[in-house]
Amino acid sequence: MIPTLIIISFITFVVIQLPPGDFVTSVQAEIAATGGGMDAATVEAMRIRYGLDQPKIVQYWRWISGFPKGDFGYSLEWNAPVWKVIFKRLGWTLLISGLALMFMWMVSIPIGIYSARYQYSVADNLFSFLGFLGLSIPDFMLSLIWLVFGTLVLRVPAYGLYSPQMVDAPWSWAKFLDLLIHLWAPVIILGVVGTAELIRIMRGNLLDVLNQQYITTARAKGLPEDAVIRKYAVRMAINPLISVLGMQIPKMISGSIIVGVVLSIPTIGPIFLRSLITQDMYLAGAILLFMTTLLLVGNLLADIALAMVDPRIRYE
């Protein structure tokens, strides 16, 4: 994992450097856009101060050599260490993505089981229809729909994490409730596509498994149908879902960026977008790096979980 991370950090750095110009040019452009101007000496002074005059490889080394000490660089725009800028937002991202994952599993598995057991029933067809609908609506669209629908029709707060009067209030039960009211919509929006996918996968797996010989064996023992499904069918059908979990994590992370931007939730999303626009390279690079780390860790956890539930997979 460590070599992978080093390679990724390098690629990340290269990708961040690809757009023409640097942070100073983007500052220049912004100032010029508001009618101001900077003389060449100031620009050069800024470059030297931020170390942007150094060769790229030196900049890269300066950046990564801080990692072991927990120093992920300095955000040029926020004038603060990167870690300080993203720490809290990373937490929100993890929370919302994690809740969305839980939502997906809790909703899709029962529906998938039901759909497979009562294949082609009215409810199965309805779930299939809703599933395809969920699959085909992108999350930014859902966020926008929710924004309009929630604000204009339901008249509930459809964006942000807290109501305005709660933002600076100290933690209390009321603030927590307020948070929950704001949190469920982004979680569901983030989870919809994945839920629809998992329903299809679970249904397909289970239909597959139900045709297996050991299911007939279990029935021939005299086990009640519910026990056959629970012990023998679902147990096998869930394994591929765990492998899918690893693939779902990057989708959750990129999804949380989009949903975060649209619904102005302080996930890492809005700040990431901003850092890319202003070419705040250490911040953007660190965010990318954190996300790939999350992805790697998530995949590792999924692999470990799979090895735990399936005796056929044991890493020696």
Next chain:
Amino acid sequence: MNTEREKYLLKINNLKVHFHTLEGTVRAVEDASLTIEPGMTMGLVGESGCGKSVTAHSILRLLPTRTCQIKSGEILFRRQGNNEVIDLAKVEPDGELIRSIRGHEIAMVFQEPMTSLSPVFTVGNQIIEAIMLHRRLQPQEAREYAAEMLKAVALPEDVIDEYPYRLSGGQRQRAMTAMALSCHPSLLIADEPTTALDVTTQAQIIELLKSLQQQLHMAILMITHNLGVIAETADRVAVMYLGRVVESGTVKQIFDNPLHPYTIGLLKSIPRMGSETKKRLAPIPGSVPDPLTVIEGCAFRLRCPVCKQKGCDGKDVLDAVETEPEHFVHCLLYSKRAR
């Protein structure tokens, strides 16, 4: 002889099972009748797709309820203990009653030992589960009992904590047998138990089944397309073709004096020891018709070498003719002779 015949364990009368598929109705079993007496082995032979397995699965009502229907006929089974006779064709397919019979009074061993045990539970777990379902035992007692059963099928005791994927095909079939016999069923349905195994292992499994049959005094319904297995194990034989039992009798009658043209063809198509080596085997001409076609009268008449065009498509060929005691054949050749 007649009083003996009344003491049947399982009696299938004119069973008819249809599958409803998108392409149409598949008449998997059109007319099957069988009688199994306690402690004896009934061999059920026929080509692939002739309805052997469907007949077997109907006994335990294991067929998919959504597509499959028992159209008519009865499956009479005499229960252990009180000798009460119930018609399995009429019970709820997932009801309490059939579940108390499955694995307890009628057990089943399947064709593919590689897939008939769940790969994610240990062998012991799956056997103990079967025992606990039907017997009032403490988990520890059930475990000891499962170990005993594994010993009875000549498996090492530590197999109890192994996962099925660590066992060979023959070992798995032994484990399956241990599981099936763990509740002392009065009938064991062996659905092609040796087909997927190599010849040496086949012989071992057959030997095992025969010795356990004597110990436990159970009847076996041996389903196979391997006539050698039948000759070795069965007391009586029923030959099936396209969902119909076309001939039935004792092993000796069927092998020494086959009457139905299909049975004769079937026996001719297997190689025999000591016969002239240059001689080619005689396959049955033609192939099994599409399962969707409806054939009136004798199902075999399309491939039959002696078919008399007149009459073979009539209804009366369906009636069994008893040419000698216990030897029944469904063929016009003999019904005319009998008349």
